[in-house]
Amino acid sequence: MVMKKQEKTNVMRLLDAAKIDYNAHFYKADPTMSGEEIAGILGEDVARVFKTLVTRGKSGAYYVFVIPVVEELNLKKAARAAGEKAISMIKQKELLPLTGYVHGGCSPIGMKKHFQTFIHETAIPDGSEDAASHIFVSAGKVGAQIELEPGDLIEKAECTVADLV
Numbered sequence: 001m002v003m004k005k006q007e008k009t010n011v012m013r014l015l016d017a018a019k020i021d022y023n024a025h026f027y028k029a030d031p032t033m034s035g036e037e038i039a040g041i042l043g044e045d046v047a048r049v050f051k052t053l054v055t056r057g058k059s060g061a062y063y064v065f066v067i068p069v070v071e072e073l074n075l076k077k078a079a080r081a082a083g084e085k086a087i088s089m090i091k092q093k094e095l096l097p098l099t100g101y102v103h104g105g106c107s108p109i110g111m112k113k114h115f116q117t118f119i120h121e122t123a124i125p126d127g128s129e130d131a132a133s134h135i136f137v138s139a140g141k142v143g144a145q146i147e148l149e150p151g152d153l154i155e156k157a158e159c160t161v162a163d164l165v
Contacts, residue, residue: 011109011140015148018156022148025136029143033104035069042136042145046070047122049136049145052106054099054115057084062098064117066108066137066157071120071165081118081162105142108157119159123150 008016008024015022027041039049046069053065053073063082065073079087092103099111108117123135137153139146153159 009140009144011107011138011146014110015146015152015156020148020152020156022146022152024139025145025147027143027145029104038145039069039136044136048134050119050123052108052138054090054095054106055087056090057082058086059084062090062115063087064108064111064115064157065164066117066119066123066153066159067164068120068122074165077162077164078118081160081164082116101138101140102142105138105140105144107138107140107146108153108159109137110140114158117157117159118162118164119150119154119157120164121161123153124161125150 012024025042035049035051036046039046042049049069050066051069055063055065055078057063065078067073075087079085095106096102099106101107125133133149134147135150135153136145136147
């Protein structure tokens with residue numbers, strides 16, 4: 001059940017300031033909800049709903065990966081994309097101090113510090129009839145998603161498109 005209008009998140013304010021069009025979607029949620037459940041609440045194809053993952057490379061650098069909610073990040077492909085020997089997921093307790101976001105509400109837009117960000121190649125419409133012109137990512141808090149054009153997200157979050165799953 002999608003809820004009515006809520007207070008704007010920092011992500012929404014950043015998109016407004018950049019004059020990027022988006023639709024905000026709010027729903028009753030908790031951090032334990034799966035991406036598939038969230039896609040169902042939104043009435044969207046799971047291939048269009050993306051999650052944001054934060055990792056650390058062997059060098060100590062942090063990287064952000066945006067992939068479809070039903071997929072699993074391929075750490076070898078992620079490391080190759082980032083030019084690292086290896087990549088590992090950060091611990092959940094590191095997420096809030098590092099990004100300013102909690103688990104289940106992490107967005108590739110508006111982190112405390114900008115990290116090199118990669119988005120899975122399926123975010124880009126391929127021109128086929130079933131290609132969607134929009135994707136969903138977290139709006140920066142649990143129970144809030146933003147829907148926007150992939151190109152706008154790529155530009156705002158300074159994403160590199162790569163094969164990540």
